[in-house]
Amino acid sequence: MNTQKHFTLLKTCDNARAGELNTPHGKIPTPVFMPVGSQATVKTLTPEDVKSLGFNMILTNTYHLYLRPGVDVVKKLGGLHDFMGWGGAILTDSGGYQVFSLSPLCKITDEGVKFRSHIDGSEHFLTPELAVKYQEALGADVIMVLDECSAYGDAKEKIQKAMDRTHRWAKRCLKSHKTKNQALYAIVQGGMFPDLRKASAEYLTQLDFPGYAIGGLSVGEPKDVTFPLIEQTTALLPPAKPRYLMGVGAPEDLVEGVARGIDMFDCALPTRVARNGALYTRQGRVNIRRAIYSKIDKPIDPSCDCYTCRTFSAAYLNHLFRAEELLALRLATNHNLRFLNNLMKDIRSAIMDGTFDRFAKSFLKTYQTTNEQTRVAQKGKWLKGRK
Amino acid sequence: MNTQKHFTLLKTCDNARAGELNTPHGKIPTPVFMPVGSQATVKTLTPEDVKSLGFNMILTNTYHLYLRPGVDVVKKLGGLHDFMGWGGAILTDSGGYQVFSLSPLCKITDEGVKFRSHIDGSEHFLTPELAVKYQEALGADVIMVLDECSAYGDAKEKIQKAMDRTHRWAKRCLKSHKTKNQALYAIVQGGMFPDLRKASAEYLTQLDFPGYAIGGLSVGEPKDVTFPLIEQTTALLPPAKPRYLMGVGAPEDLVEGVARGIDMFDCALPTRVARNGALYTRQGRVNIRRAIYSKIDKPIDPSCDCYTCRTFSAAYLNHLFRAEELLALRLATNHNLRFLNNLMKDIRSAIMDGTFDRFAKSFLKTYQTTNEQTRVAQKGKWLKGRK
Numbered sequence A, B: 001m002n003t004q005k006h007f008t009l010l011k012t013c014d015n016a017r018a019g020e021l022n023t024p025h026g027k028i029p030t031p032v033f034m035p036v037g038s039q040a041t042v043k044t045l046t047p048e049d050v051k052s053l054g055f056n057m058i059l060t061n062t063y064h065l066y067l068r069p070g071v072d073v074v075k076k077l078g079g080l081h082d083f084m085g086w087g088g089a090i091l092t093d094s095g096g097y098q099v100f101s102l103s104p105l106c107k108i109t110d111e112g113v114k115f116r117s118h119i120d121g122s123e124h125f126l127t128p129e130l131a132v133k134y135q136e137a138l139g140a141d142v143i144m145v146l147d148e149c150s151a152y153g154d155a156k157e158k159i160q161k162a163m164d165r166t167h168r169w170a171k172r173c174l175k176s177h178k179t180k181n182q183a184l185y186a187i188v189q190g191g192m193f194p195d196l197r198k199a200s201a202e203y204l205t206q207l208d209f210p211g212y213a214i215g216g217l218s219v220g221e222p223k224d225v226t227f228p229l230i231e232q233t234t235a236l237l238p239p240a241k242p243r244y245l246m247g248v249g250a251p252e253d254l255v256e257g258v259a260r261g262i263d264m265f266d267c268a269l270p271t272r273v274a275r276n277g278a279l280y281t282r283q284g285r286v287n288i289r290r291a292i293y294s295k296i297d298k299p300i301d302p303s304c305d306c307y308t309c310r311t312f313s314a315a316y317l318n319h320l321f322r323a324e325e326l327l328a329l330r331l332a333t334n335h336n337l338r339f340l341n342n343l344m345k346d347i348r349s350a351i352m353d354g355t356f357d358r359f360a361k362s363f364l365k366t367y368q369t370t371n372e373q374t375r376v377a378q379k380g381k382w383l384k385g386r387k
Helices: A047-052 A062-067 A071-076 A079-084 A096-102 A128-138 A156-176 A194-206 A223-236 A251-259 A269-275 A291-295 A307-311 A314-322 A326-353 A356-366 A373-385 B047-052 B062-067 B071-076 B079-084 B096-102 B128-138 B156-176 B194-206 B223-236 B251-259 B269-275 B291-295 B307-311 B314-322 B326-353 B356-366 B373-385
Strands: A007-013 A016-023 A026-030 A032-034 A057-061 A089-093 A106-108 A113-116 A123-126 A142-144 A183-188 A211-214 A243-245 A264-266 A278-281 A284-287 B007-013 B016-023 B026-030 B032-034 B057-061 B089-093 B106-108 B113-116 B123-126 B142-144 B183-188 B211-214 B243-245 B264-266 B278-281 B284-287
Touching: A007 A326, A016 A251, A016 A326, A016 A356, A026 A032, A032 A057, A032 A326, A047 B307, A057 A062, A062 A071, A062 A089, A062 A096, A062 A128, A071 A079, A071 A128, A071 B291, A079 A089, A079 A128, A079 B314, A089 A096, A089 A264, A096 A113, A123 A128, A128 A142, A128 A156, A156 A183, A156 A194, A183 A194, A194 A211, A194 A223, A211 A223, A223 A251, A251 A264, A251 A326, A251 A356, A269 A278, A269 A326, A278 A326, A291 A314, A291 B071, A307 A326, A307 B047, A314 A326, A314 B079, A326 A356, A326 B326, B007 B326, B016 B251, B016 B326, B016 B356, B026 B032, B032 B057, B032 B326, B057 B062, B062 B071, B062 B089, B062 B096, B062 B128, B071 B079, B071 B128, B079 B089, B079 B128, B089 B096, B089 B264, B096 B113, B123 B128, B128 B142, B128 B156, B156 B183, B156 B194, B183 B194, B194 B211, B194 B223, B211 B223, B223 B251, B251 B264, B251 B326, B251 B356, B269 B278, B269 B326, B278 B326, B291 B314, B307 B326, B314 B326, B326 B356
Parallel strands: A032 A264, A057 A089, A089 A142, A142 A183, A183 A211, A211 A243, A243 A264, B032 B264, B057 B089, B089 B142, B142 B183, B183 B211, B211 B243, B243 B264
Antiparallel strands: A007 A016, A016 A026, A106 A113, A113 A123, A278 A284, B007 B016, B016 B026, B106 B113, B113 B123, B278 B284
16 A cells, blocks of 8 residues: 555645545545445435535445445445445444444453344454455445444543554554555544553554544543544644544534544534434524424525525425424435535635634634534443443 | 316327326326325425426325415415425325324214314314315315215215215315316215216216316225226216326226226325335336345346436345335335336327237236235225224
8 A cells, every 4th residue: 555645635724734535436635524324325315415415435334234234245246335336435434433332242352352233133253354354345445443442431541451452453454454455544542541642643653554543532521622632643643644533523523623633534423413303504503393494485504505405495394304204304414414515625725725724713603512412322322332 | 277278188099098287387298197295295205306207296185284384384485386396286185085094083064074183183174165275275286175085895875975975075165166277176986886986977077177086996995896996987087087096006006097097196105115115117016125135236127217226236225125224215215106107108108109908918917916915004094094
């Protein structure tokens, strides 16, 4: 893997960076938000929709696809791109996070992790080598090392142990990685402890991966803990390599992440909240189910260029949500993803123009952050998974 | 209403007819199948999708829209077409069938029908005059009289009483109908009794409606009862007026209906079974959830030109259904509706060419009919509604 070719840093603006990922499925301008399609589908949307929303790269999940329909099935059907009809780039998560958060039982040894399927309870064993092998078979453009995920609130000693194992596993992943056209990223761990994050970033940097992810953040901790940790970690990562902040995608967090040197994001939140009727506007999130929208004959965001806003009134969306119509979920997903794509484009333009700082301040001043109940729910689920 | 203008009969082929409806929202070639969008949305699809599938006319439901979001709301938002973003023609059912089948309680007098909302239990009163008024406010191109629906298995005397009331109501609907650009259709009732059907057709014909529907069929009775009744009824209806068979839409029934002189159909079945994974092919219905499809790297119907078949393998669809992904519902709906649109086009071409009889025989020979469990379910629901 020629790591120089995988990423080009084009411009910086303080810590914010504009660049370009070079993948077998096209060049991806960064900073980039990747919609989540865990089960080889971005919920409610066709690949054609996702493309027309402006996205060139999505995320799918090895854990989910390994369990259903099976890695071998996807491979025989021509790999992930052919299977799901997506011509853009794909990043597969290794499944580490899902094993720890979804499996009703998981047992970790140095060799790997034994877990049960959340679908049928069947027992499985995943090692760093198998995680790489499965991702090579799926055929994504960017693949991830297997990591051991800690839970927010775990003792430092426990987190350090998990981090050390993540490091040993990263080395094994790198060693077993055979394909030339897939970029294998490492994952920096270390919980909420700056010294552990520093140790993790330093250890993984010397292994020379083509890209670095930051894992284990946005798992329930307050944001005044998250943001300094991101900033400290990116400062220790090689500038020539892309930095990927896993599982973060609320609009304000994208701006804050870019301001701290992040190039790539993924998150199920924007599409999940859409299906609950929470729609993004530059003024903040609105709940389309509220009665005040039932008679509004204007789009939810008159400045938005998405199909939903160009075609339907807030009143019609309100009706679809209240009537529990399936189209509601699709139109809302369409809107939120277009919002994020437009936001990332604006962010990138501002970086290229050298005005990112002004843009970020203006956006964060206007955008009303909401009580992120989804995060709390996520945390609850996460802790439930830790038996 | 100039009834000559509303429908033009272009060609007959034995009893089968090809014609054209003239509506304020375009000319509609007949025979036509109208997708059902009860709540002002064809489930899972955008109006753009419905149009690109080839449809120019859909059905929505007065009962549903009266209860939610309310007729006044839709009217203030510019009427049904603007509200749902649909530029084609719309037929609204009066809500008679839904009052009888969905309301937990309904009480009929000559004046009208008192019923409870299936949503919140609130009490409502619907009269023939109100049914017309609501449909005029919604703004559909074709509107329906309020009828009293009988249940399959009711005694003849009861059915005759309901039919007589339906006739009195039809007269009142006609009298109260004010708008010039909406065609009001009558509904022939009379249960499974040929003499009642005859009486109903004759009575309503002399009132000179621009179109005639046949109601109360396909409600659980065997098909060897349905088909002769359709044939006997259409024989009594004026050839210059369109005939609409309500609630019928299985592929084989469309062919059989056209063969007996029907011009218009609607049915929720094709989209409902799609959401259960039952997909139409010219060989019959297949269940995409079956394990045999999990590894098939070909479309479900290689001869089909729909987006689903052009883009995805049967294996991918099987995966989406098994993984309970929302996209599955949309792709299956897309396929079944395209199948029906293609079928209606082929039927019409065959009529125009004078070869419908051959087409129908060939289609019915190849198409394997299935055990229509949906009908039985429908019947159960229907009877449950009759308290």
